[in-house]
Amino acid sequence: xxxxxxxxxxxxxxxxxxxxxxxxxxxxxxxxxxxxxxxxxxxxxxxxxxxxxxxxxxxxxxxxxxxxxxxxxx
Numbered sequence: 001x002x003x004x005x006x007x008x009x010x011x012x013x014x015x016x017x018x019x020x021x022x023x024x025x026x027x028x029x030x031x032x033x034x035x036x037x038x039x040x041x042x043x044x045x046x047x048x049x050x051x052x053x054x055x056x057x058x059x060x061x062x063x064x065x066x067x068x069x070x071x072x073x074x
Contacts, residue, residue, distance in 0.1 A: 024055035035059075037070040 025047050026040040040052040059066060 024051040024058075026052070026055070035064060035066070035069050037072075039072040041072075 024040065026038060028035060028039075029037040038055075040047040040049075040055075056066070056071070
């Protein structure tokens, strides 16, 4: 999993994989290491609902507490 703050003109989400294939992509909000919101909105990649659900499963498998995380599938 790769996460970084977008820096327009310097670092974009596609910079991680140089525009290559990915399992899931989107945005998240976290404060002080606590995940608050996630959604699959993305302008370059076009993640599907299935991709989003795979990502949710990944987080759960890695013991991320999603109890109070706001999730929007679109």
